[in-house]
Amino acid sequence: MARTRDEAAARRVLDSARDLVRRLGPRAVTVDEIAAAAGVGKQTIYRWWPSKSSVIMDALSELTDPEPAQLPDSTFEAVRLQMRRVAAMFASRNGELIRELVADSQGDPALAKEFRERFFAHRRARAAATLENGIATGQLRPDLDVDDALDVLYGPLWLRLLVGHLPTSQAAADRVLELVWPGLARGGALPAPPSPGRKPSRRRPAPSRFG
Amino acid sequence: MARTRDEAAARRVLDSARDLVRRLGPRAVTVDEIAAAAGVGKQTIYRWWPSKSSVIMDALSELTDPEPAQLPDSTFEAVRLQMRRVAAMFASRNGELIRELVADSQGDPALAKEFRERFFAHRRARAAATLENGIATGQLRPDLDVDDALDVLYGPLWLRLLVGHLPTSQAAADRVLELVWPGLARGGALPAPPSPGRKPSRRRPAPSRFG
DNA sequence: TCGATAACGAGACGAATGGTCTCGCCGGGG
DNA sequence: CCCCGGCGAGACCATTCGTCTCGTTATCGA
Numbered sequence: 001m002a003r004t005r006d007e008a009a010a011r012r013v014l015d016s017a018r019d020l021v022r023r024l025g026p027r028a029v030t031v032d033e034i035a036a037a038a039g040v041g042k043q044t045i046y047r048w049w050p051s052k053s054s055v056i057m058d059a060l061s062e063l064t065d066p067e068p069a070q071l072p073d074s075t076f077e078a079v080r081l082q083m084r085r086v087a088a089m090f091a092s093r094n095g096e097l098i099r100e101l102v103a104d105s106q107g108d109p110a111l112a113k114e115f116r117e118r119f120f121a122h123r124r125a126r127a128a129a130t131l132e133n134g135i136a137t138g139q140l141r142p143d144l145d146v147d148d149a150l151d152v153l154y155g156p157l158w159l160r161l162l163v164g165h166l167p168t169s170q171a172a173a174d175r176v177l178e179l180v181w182p183g184l185a186r187g188g189a190l191p192a193p194p195s196p197g198r199k200p201s202r203r204r205p206a207p208s209r210f211g
Numbered sequence: 212m213a214r215t216r217d218e219a220a221a222r223r224v225l226d227s228a229r230d231l232v233r234r235l236g237p238r239a240v241t242v243d244e245i246a247a248a249a250g251v252g253k254q255t256i257y258r259w260w261p262s263k264s265s266v267i268m269d270a271l272s273e274l275t276d277p278e279p280a281q282l283p284d285s286t287f288e289a290v291r292l293q294m295r296r297v298a299a300m301f302a303s304r305n306g307e308l309i310r311e312l313v314a315d316s317q318g319d320p321a322l323a324k325e326f327r328e329r330f331f332a333h334r335r336a337r338a339a340a341t342l343e344n345g346i347a348t349g350q351l352r353p354d355l356d357v358d359d360a361l362d363v364l365y366g367p368l369w370l371r372l373l374v375g376h377l378p379t380s381q382a383a384a385d386r387v388l389e390l391v392w393p394g395l396a397r398g399g400a401l402p403a404p405p406s407p408g409r410k411p412s413r414r415r416p417a418p419s420r421f422g
Numbered sequence: 423t424c425g426a427t428a429a430c431g432a433g434a435c436g437a438a439t440g441g442t443c444t445c446g447c448c449g450g451g452g
Numbered sequence: 453c454c455c456c457g458g459c460g461a462g463a464c465c466a467t468t469c470g471t472c473t474c475g476t477t478a479t480c481g482a
Binding site for chain 2: 455456457458459460461462
């Protein structure tokens with residue numbers, strides 16, 4: 001019948017959106033900028049996406065972080081690894097992105113839904129799989145509610161990200177896990193120290209930028 | 212020298228802002244609306260406050276929720292009471308307010324600072340006092356890091372409020388507390404069932420609108 | 423082949439809204 | 453008493469999302 005959709009244009013829109021968002025932050029990027037950078041008319045953007053936020057969500061959801069090749073058999077170690085990765089992401093430029101995405105979501109139910117389903121749910125499912133494996137292998141309590149456990153493990157990191165009262169360091173992730181672990185584990189005890197001779201610290205150690 | 216500042220006008224601004232925010236939400240309220248409702252010129256608002264968000268923050272920070280007359284001696288019960296109150300607030304109209312306030316804070320460091328210092332810190336200090344009392348009375352581990360514990364207890368509620376993947380029910384608050392408690396308590400065991408014969412449930416019970 | 427149709431780039435436009443500026447008025451302190 | 457500055461009212465500016473228009477162009481179907 002008529003002219004078909006220009007996939008290359010859509011590609012350029014997403015690429016430009018991604019670049020601009022990384023450079024300026026999602027709040028500062030305007031639709032006109034994206035259109036100009038992509039060499040596309042604004043109407044083309046609004047023909048394919050319902051809103052600016054949706055474009056940005058699309059551009060960002062392509063940034064799939066690769067699942068690590070393999071997680072340790074120890075559930076404790078596996079969760080620690082995953083939590084550290086989340087903490088690292090939150091502390092990076094992507095953390096700012098996520099903050100603003102959540103912010104935009106608050107006033108826009110459709111965007112909030114997209115965020116939950118396309119970003120949040122994916123990562124949560126991976127973390128859930130780790131816990132479910134831990135239950136199956138007897139490392140975690142058999143009656144553990146995975147949703148609750150995930151909120152308890154990752155909620156503190158999100159809180160720090162969004163309120164900013166404390167940094168989202170890997171050390172914080174470690175401390176949260178150690179604090180919560182007795183309520184998750186089958187026996188209720190911390191596992192044997194992973195690295196030879198190094199006991200996990202309970203109290204906050206000397207302030208450190210890393211951890 | 213000249214005319215003095217009209218305190219009554221400022222009062223009307225805050226009252227109008229509070230009413231409008233409660234009625235429409237902080238995002239939907241415009242400065243022109245506040246000015247019109249208060250019967251003041253916009254310039255009068257901007258003479259006293261640096262931004263719309265600042266006005267709304269001022270109006271809301273006056274909504275101090277009264278501290279309960281007395282908390283139970285049992286730290287477990289005291290924390291549970293406080294968590295339930297937070298969950299109830301999050302589930303109410305005020306929860307929506309807080310969500311949008313956090314959202315606005317993400318792109319505005321000054322506002323974020325105000326939010327942390329004038330809203331977040333107050334409530335956190337009260338919750339911290341409960342935990343510190345628990346440490347002092349030997350109900351909580353003496354080496355407990357209060358900041359971490361607060362994040363672990365309240366982070367899940369904040370996460371649910373801001374991401375919306377699950378409701379912020381009082382039941383959720385209870386389950387979080389029970390899940391985390393073994394890592395906080397001195398002995399690591401749940402306290403004797405508070406209500407006679409009713410054991411705190413670990414698994415999520417039948418879905419309920421209430422707690 | 424060729425025409426109808428819809429997508430395209432470019433950009434004007436409308437609307438909402440945060441924040442500034444102007445204007446005439448008015449009131450209290452020096 | 454009188455001038456300086458706060459006051460109410462509102463015009464104005466700037467930004468930016470999203471829509472609409474226009475002439476062009478590519479593709480599908482006849």
